[in-house]
Amino acid sequence: MRQTELKLSPQDRATVEAVRGKGVHHSREVNRAHVLACLDKGIPEAQIQAVLGIGRTALWRTRAAYVQGGLDLALWDVARAGRPRQYDTDVEAQVTALACSGPPEGRARWTLVELEQAARRETGRPDLSRETVRRMLKKTTSSPGAD
Template sequence: MRQTELHLTDEDRALVDEIRSKGQHQAREVNRAHVLSSLDRGVPEAQIMAVLGVGRTAVWRTRAAYLQGGVELAVFDVARSGRPRQYGTDDEARVTALACLKPPAGRQRWTMVELERVARQEPGMANVSRETVRRMLKKTISSPGAS
């Protein structure tokens, strides 16, 4: 197997050693730090793969990321794009509080449709859907109208 040399700077080596020695990182970050450290010491890729239990592409990607952008890019996950949450924890708390209120007249407990209707009257929640209300309650392990 072809071995491409990789030499860490003294600062990068200190950062990699810090990541490897502290238990405050995710397992894949620690594995990537071990890969960089091993490559720096000239350990063959086959041995790195066997000892760390990672695949060849993980070793290659870690090396390529380091050469492209340094330790930060090689070890830590890049933030992924995604749709931001539409309703925050305050909105979830308001829906949960609504579900804890006394149900409408003639009902023993809230239905999702009724809870959705009442939640839509809250400021900033005009477009909330029944499914969103259900998911908010599921997070808090609440069931509408149960006491």
């Protein structure tokens, strides 16, 4: 197996050793730091894979990320955009306020089905489901049913 040499700069070497030796880091980051340190010392890829329990793809990607983008790209995960919020905080506040208001006529408390129907009418969002209302209310710390 042909191995491309990798030489870390003194500053990068110090950062890699800091990640390996102390602090709270994700296991992926520590493994990547181990990979970079081993490659810097000239340890064969097969031995790195056996000791760290990683595949050759992880090793190759770590090396390629360091060569292309430096230490930041090689060690730490790139932030992901994630899914945008479907309902803004105004809708969540309206649903929470509705749940904290008095229950419908003839009821002792709100049910999720009644809250869903009332929230659809009040917010004008026909796509609000019972599960969405439940998740919105679960995020709040209020407990209107407790005395």
